[in-house]
């Protein structure tokens with residue numbers, strides 16, 4: 001079978017892949033659609049130091065083709081979203097409903113594939129840029145058959161990362177205010193989750209002005225250009241301390257939540273300056289490596305601000321992915337609109353090019 005394979009310094013569309021039989025507790029999924037997420041591009045550039053060859057792709061949906069012994073929650077023919085969280089199900093984090101903190105969800109390097117007979121690595125416990133993949137049963141989340149695969153696949157990563165930061169990592173109250181810093185596939189989902197939570201002001205920030213229409217479509221009440229030097233002041237003008245002052249004591253005024261989808265020291269510092277007393281910056285994006293930022297103590301201690309990290313949306317697959325699908329089917333959460341273009345497997349490089357040009361919310365590969 002064909003797939004998009006990381007060959008050491010780039011990604012190539014190659015034929016000659018095979019996947020092994022499912023072991024106990026595992027599932028073979030015939031992949032129908034897969035979203036192209038930034039992490040795949042980062043991996044393809046060799047930035048993660050992932051071993052090669054490896055089958056890329058981690059945002060997928062498909063049809064259960066075969067189940068290993070002990071798998072009872074799905075059967076052949078079921079439609080599923082593939083979660084990247086290969087959680088163990090029994091550790092303290094899993095028992096508390098926080099599988100994003102399960103140690104077994106990190107790494108998970110294995111060689112379930114062969115490429116022309118030679119062992120070939122997986123990626124992100126998913127490897128959905130191919131026709132068939134093998135995952136832990138826990139990762140296969142059964143969904144209704146009326147949800148298009150091209151929309152369902154996005155729930156595998158980008159949707160949960162953005163929406164989950166709002167719905168499961170935060171405690172947004174009706175009428176609160178928020179900034180979403182970065183309006184790509186992840187940020188748009190933070191924006192629409194804030195709409196679900198009935199935030200009164202959802203301020204979108206991006207360096208690409210052409211993102212404004214999309215941001216507003218997904219629920220942004222305001223849009224600001226992230227390149228503007230006075231971006232903090234612009235936010236404070238929208239949510240000032242009082243009718244006459246932008247900022248009060250200890251920087252009072254500003255928003256209750258900032259979702260930092262970018263993950264850059266300058267953005268995180270700005271984010272903190274946008275917060276009202278009691279506000280929280282939720283860091284979603286990551287610059288990787290050992291990048292650091294510095295922050296003044298006084299912003300925290302006198303007024304109870306916080307900066308917290310969020311991994312993959314802090315979601316629990318079998319409850320939270322289904323909650324998103326339920327919202328979608330009731331017309332309260334947009335998935336179809338996130339898919340701005342579809343490509344065959346061979347069109348992977350076009351999808352990456354379009355993603356970098358800012359022209360798409362999400363490019364999706366149609367595989368099955």
Ligand SMILES: [Zn+2]
Nearest residue numbers: 037039157158
């Ligand atoms: Zn991703």
Ligand SMILES: [Zn+2]
Nearest residue numbers: 088091094102
């Ligand atoms: Zn666990």
